[in-house]
Amino acid sequence: MLKLAQHARYIYQWLLVPLMLILIYLSAMNVVSTFFLLEKYRHETIWSLEHLNREIESTIHESQLYLAQASTINQLRFQYELLWSRLPVVQSSLHQDPNLKNIPGLEKMVADVFERVKLMEPAFMSQQELDTTRLSQWISALERDRENLTYCLVNEISAGSGSYSRSAWHDLLTSISSVGLAILLLLLLIGHFIYALVREQERQRTQIDKDSLTGLYSRDFILKKLNELCKKQRDFCIVFIDLNKFKSINDTYGHQAGDQVLMTVAKHFQTSLEKIGTVGRIGGDEFLWLIPHTDQAEISYYYNQLTQHLRQPLQFGDKLLPISLSAGAVSAAVCNYNVSHVLEQVDSSMYWAKSIQSPTIIWHGEMLNTVQLPVTMT
Amino acid sequence: MKCGKSWVLIGCLISVLMIFGFYLTNNLINPHKDNPMITNANNSPPTSLYPPTQEFAGNPDKLLIVNTDPATSCGSKELVFSEQQLQALPQKAFKTKHTWATVAQEFSGPLLTDVIRQICPQAKEVYLRSLDQYSVTIDVKKVAKYEAILALKIAGRPLTVREKGLIWLMINTDSLNIAARTLDNMLVWQLYYIQVLTSD
Numbered sequence: 001m002l003k004l005a006q007h008a009r010y011i012y013q014w015l016l017v018p019l020m021l022i023l024i025y026l027s028a029m030n031v032v033s034t035f036f037l038l039e040k041y042r043h044e045t046i047w048s049l050e051h052l053n054r055e056i057e058s059t060i061h062e063s064q065l066y067l068a069q070a071s072t073i074n075q076l077r078f079q080y081e082l083l084w085s086r087l088p089v090v091q092s093s094l095h096q097d098p099n100l101k102n103i104p105g106l107e108k109m110v111a112d113v114f115e116r117v118k119l120m121e122p123a124f125m126s127q128q129e130l131d132t133t134r135l136s137q138w139i140s141a142l143e144r145d146r147e148n149l150t151y152c153l154v155n156e157i158s159a160g161s162g163s164y165s166r167s168a169w170h171d172l173l174t175s176i177s178s179v180g181l182a183i184l185l186l187l188l189l190i191g192h193f194i195y196a197l198v199r200e201q202e203r204q205r206t207q208i209d210k211d212s213l214t215g216l217y218s219r220d221f222i223l224k225k226l227n228e229l230c231k232k233q234r235d236f237c238i239v240f241i242d243l244n245k246f247k248s249i250n251d252t253y254g255h256q257a258g259d260q261v262l263m264t265v266a267k268h269f270q271t272s273l274e275k276i277g278t279v280g281r282i283g284g285d286e287f288l289w290l291i292p293h294t295d296q297a298e299i300s301y302y303y304n305q306l307t308q309h310l311r312q313p314l315q316f317g318d319k320l321l322p323i324s325l326s327a328g329a330v331s332a333a334v335c336n337y338n339v340s341h342v343l344e345q346v347d348s349s350m351y352w353a354k355s356i357q358s359p360t361i362i363w364h365g366e367m368l369n370t371v372q373l374p375v376t377m378t
Numbered sequence: 379m380k381c382g383k384s385w386v387l388i389g390c391l392i393s394v395l396m397i398f399g400f401y402l403t404n405n406l407i408n409p410h411k412d413n414p415m416i417t418n419a420n421n422s423p424p425t426s427l428y429p430p431t432q433e434f435a436g437n438p439d440k441l442l443i444v445n446t447d448p449a450t451s452c453g454s455k456e457l458v459f460s461e462q463q464l465q466a467l468p469q470k471a472f473k474t475k476h477t478w479a480t481v482a483q484e485f486s487g488p489l490l491t492d493v494i495r496q497i498c499p500q501a502k503e504v505y506l507r508s509l510d511q512y513s514v515t516i517d518v519k520k521v522a523k524y525e526a527i528l529a530l531k532i533a534g535r536p537l538t539v540r541e542k543g544l545i546w547l548m549i550n551t552d553s554l555n556i557a558a559r560t561l562d563n564m565l566v567w568q569l570y571y572i573q574v575l576t577s578d
Contacts, residue, residue, distance in 0.1 A: 081539035092478045
């Protein structure tokens with residue numbers, strides 16, 4: 001079941017990015033097609049209005065020729081038909097082009113022109129003689145219409161700042177913003193992945209550097225630090241702390257009790273010892289305390305504080321577990337900053353402390369002095 | 379999934395996506411690579427003389443003039459079609475929607491290629507002009523597959539000047555699955571003059 005969930009997560013991670021890419025592509029295509037469509041509409045609109053204007057002009061011209069008796073009624077009628085054929089085209093543009101609706105008064109203007117043209121139909125279609133005054137009035141009204149249309153065409157439609165252009169821009173900007181949104185989503189997704197990766201990396205680093213049971217630093221970390229300090233030849237001290245009779249606690253009270261002891265001891269290390277140094281767990285019940293200076297008095301002071309706190313036995317259920325430590329220390333300068341030397345000497349100091357059951361830290365120098373004493377005495 | 383396999387999968391997926399993307403983009407940006415219309419680069423109309431429109435004022439005997447440029451292989455010919463002559467040619471009818479109507483309308487008339495073949499079977503480029511001085515140049519071979527007709531009748535009755543007649547070049551965009559508005563420039567209405575510009 002867990003495997004299925006893992007696979008599902010895997011698939012989800014790997015599919016989301018291509019999905020985002022597709023989304024971006026689709027919205028980009030939307031922008032492109034919107035742009036082309038807007039251009040097409042604009043072209044058509046300008047075309048149909050301009051041609052309407054032209055036909056009105058031709059009609060006026062033909063009427064004037066007729067009035068001057070330089071043209072026949074047939075030709076005038078024909079021109080009238082041509083003018084009429086223009087109007088449905090403009091009206092269909094008005095219906096289909098969404099941006100034309102935003103131009104104030106255009107629809108009414110075109111409707112008025114159409115009405116005016118239709119009004120003359122009976123006069124043109126009848127067999128009677130065409131009334132010349134009526135014709136003259138008609139063409140002067142048409143002239144005004146033409147001027148209005150030209151004004152609208154120039155200022156509202158063709159002009160960049162006209163309401164038509166602005167409305168078209170608005171459409172284009174909407175589709176561009178959808179692309180922007182899709183790209184933003186992709187960036188957010190990628191950011192999320194990067195964040196998850198970094199967090200995972202941090203978690204793994206912590207896992208390596210810390211000991212999972214006690215929360216103290218791990219063996220690898222402490223030894224690495226020791227190597228660094230020796231290489232840099234920094235002055236430091238190292239204290240090897242060992243829990244006394246840990247094995248017997250485990251055997252008598254069980255491993256859970258042993259774990260509890262370790263955790264308690266570690267907590268006290270963190271509160272007392274980590275003030276001046278770094279504590280790491282290098283073995284089952286073995287700890288290493290690295291202090292980056294060499295004030296033995298201060299070190300002993302903090303250690304004694306620790307042992308004071310640990311004087312109380314630990315309550316485990318209904319049993320009382322006594323805790324006692326043995327500690328051996330050495331100063332790095334004495335060992336010439338040689339790592340193996342340091343470890344050897346701090347080891348022997350600790351075992352000496354254990355053997356004499358010392359409640360305080362046994363320094364390497366002390367040990368040597370103490371050891372030599374019986375020799376000189378005999 | 380092993381490391382190698384997943385990368386191969388990702389690579390395949392991305393390349394499939396890209397190919398698909400290019401294909402779609404191409405179709406969108408060049409919807410009609412084989413558009414029969416020829417646009418003149420220098421934007422000047424052919425230097426042919428076109429007949430004046432006044433003669434066509436509602437004259438049923440003179441509906442369409444078709445002639446050839448003397449430079450073509452068909453020589454210098456001219457044919458004047460009356461309404462009856464155009465009706466005499468094999469007619470084709472279809473119902474289609476177009477940009478200027480909200481419903482589909484039925485058009486019928488002779489095929490454009492038939493009319494051109496009457497005067498010059500090897501025609502390559504033709505010039506069409508309408509009564510309102512709109513003109514286009516078309517490649518005959520490319521337009522053949524669209525089966526354009528010179529529509530004379532709409533819904534059974536004759537096409538009037540008002541309805542963009544008397545001759546309207548119409549294409550069955552519905553059945554040929556052509557996207558709306560892509561071939562609008564070619565649908566010359568109030569057509570009255572065709573000239574063959576070049577021929578094989």
